[in-house]
Amino acid sequence: MFGIxxxxxxxxxxxxxxxxxxxxxxxxxxxxxxxxxxxxxVTNYDGLLISVLAEAQAERxxxxxxxxxxxxxxxxxxxxxxxxxxxxxxxxxxxVLASAKVRDHVADGDGLLARRPVAHAARRVAESWGxxxxxxxxxxxxxxxxxxxxxxxxxxxxxxxxxxxPILTVTEPTETATAAAFAHTALLAGRPGNAEPxxxxxxxxxRLAHLLDAVEDKDADAASGAWNPLTATGxxxxxxxxxxxxxxxxxxxxxxxxxxxxxxxxxRLLAHELGRSVDRAFGTESCGHATxxxxxxxxxxxxxxGPRHPGTPYDPDHPDDPNHPHGPGSPFGExxxxxxxxxWSGCAVAIGLCxxxxxxxxxEFEGPWSRQRREGWCSGCDCCDCSDCCGCCECCDGCDCGCxxx
Numbered sequence: 339m340f341g342i343x344x345x346x347x348x349x350x351x352x353x354x355x356x357x358x359x360x361x362x363x364x365x366x367x368x369x370x371x372x373x374x375x376x377x378x379x380v381t382n383y384d385g386l387l388i389s390v391l392a393e394a395q396a397e398r399x400x401x402x403x404x405x406x407x408x409x410x411x412x413x414x415x416x417x418x419x420x421x422x423x424x425x426x427x428x429x430x431x432x433x434v435l436a437s438a439k440v441r442d443h444v445a446d447g448d449g450l451l452a453r454r455p456v457a458h459a460a461r462r463v464a465e466s467w468g469x470x471x472x473x474x475x476x477x478x479x480x481x482x483x484x485x486x487x488x489x490x491x492x493x494x495x496x497x498x499x500x501x502x503x504p505i506l507t508v509t510e511p512t513e514t515a516t517a518a519a520f521a522h523t524a525l526l527a528g529r530p531g532n533a534e535p536x537x538x539x540x541x542x543x544x545r546l547a548h549l550l551d552a553v554e555d556k557d558a559d560a561a562s563g564a565w566n567p568l569t570a571t572g573x574x575x576x577x578x579x580x581x582x583x584x585x586x587x588x589x590x591x592x593x594x595x596x597x598x599x600x601x602x603x604x605x606r607l608l609a610h611e612l613g614r615s616v617d618r619a620f621g622t623e624s625c626g627h628a629t630x631x632x633x634x635x636x637x638x639x640x641x642x643x644g645p646r647h648p649g650t651p652y653d654p655d656h657p658d659d660p661n662h663p664h665g666p667g668s669p670f671g672e673x674x675x676x677x678x679x680x681x682w683s684g685c686a687v688a689i690g691l692c693x694x695x696x697x698x699x700x701x702e703f704e705g706p707w708s709r710q711r712r713e714g715w716c717s718g719c720d721c722c723d724c725s726d727c728c729g730c731c732e733c734c735d736g737c738d739c740g741c742x743x744x
Contacts, residue, residue: 341383342550342615343607350606356418357603361386361393361428363406364420368429373470377433380467384547385432387607388519391536392424394604395527395597423478423526430478431519433471434485438492440464445493446564480522488515496565501572505581508567509548516544535595538588539608546585546612549578550619575620582616679707 347355365386369377393402404421408414441464443451450456468486475482488511499508520540524532552567553575559566568578590609598604679687684707691703705712 341385342547342619343383343387343611344615345607345611349610354603354606358386358390358607359412360403360418361389361420361425361603363409363412363417364425365389365428365432367406367419368421368425369432372426372429372474373433377429377467377470380432380436382432382435385428385435387543387604388428388431388523389420389424390604390607391520391523392422392427392526393420394601395524395529395532395599396424397528397599424523426474427478427480427519427522427526430471430474430480430482431485433467433474434482434489434515437464437468437471438489440467441489441493446559446562448562448564478522478526480519484518485515488512496567496570499567499570501570503571505549505567505571505573505578506545508571509545512544512548513541514544516547517541529597532596535592539592539596542585542588542592543608543612546582546589546616549582549585550615553578553582553619579616579620582619586612586616678709 345358350358362381362383366378366381369381396402402420402422403418406417406419408416440460443449444457444460444464447457451460468489472482472486475485492511495508495511517537517540520543521533521537524530524536548567555564556566556568556575558564560569567573568575589612593601593605593609687704687706691706703712704710
């Protein structure tokens, strides 16, 4: 799962969280329905924005949702999911986006892709995804040639970039592609007047996605010798941050010109969560629900309260501490206490949690060894219940942005 817009369930609230999940599952199922099970791996957080925007502009109808069958990612529960042309357009964009990312990793020789047979296979998969995205786009009236052209032009633009080249020259193909995708949601919804402001929002979103990806990969690219747009053009992080903040502000201004039927979720994601994505990429976030690793010691209400006293079981260095590396609860120490799992049974449960994605996607799950309740990794994000935004609403219900300058 990839993407820059990763909202927190605490900020979304139950209503918007249900809508967001419906679009995420709808995108996944649209990929499976049109392109088979393997295509579901390209499900991403940014692609579902297309589905969100299409539905936010459309008139309400009974065909916008359907009930999907049980899924491990939902704890084997059924759910109401988004369907229709918006979900299919999101699938087309996701396929082309994934194709571009795979090509980029092949060009950089990342990991196993440095091996020629693996790189050849990955390149063929990327080409297949690109063609599939074009076909699905054509089915919903979208000319995916602009996306494919952007993917094809990107390597040439990067090859010509050097010190002094404006960073926006490098981001232009991504901007053009996302502008076209955002604008087409207005046509799907029957609101052609929204196409122009949505194209502007999409152009700035593409710029932001490219910049944040470059910022997050900068150190890793430097260590591996891979190409990075910031390093190649000599763009300092301060300039990248200025451009990112300007893009967020521009998206907020563009959204003011869009006529929505119900734009709460779109507003939440594009007017508020994008700012937090910028903070996260540049390391300036503050989290209201910070947690340690999902398999680590219990945190929050499950942690021992009050001061820790040396020489007692609440002292982390005390051998009777159940979380001490050589204590009785340790898989390497004495037999586990009743209620805790041993090394191998805990490993089996951990594998099951990872394979069903509960570690990252579930609201809560039982720790594989401690059997304590844990929050999924995706819930450990920068939540502050809208207090940093305006404090006047719950997840932007009824928020006209006059109170938070967006």
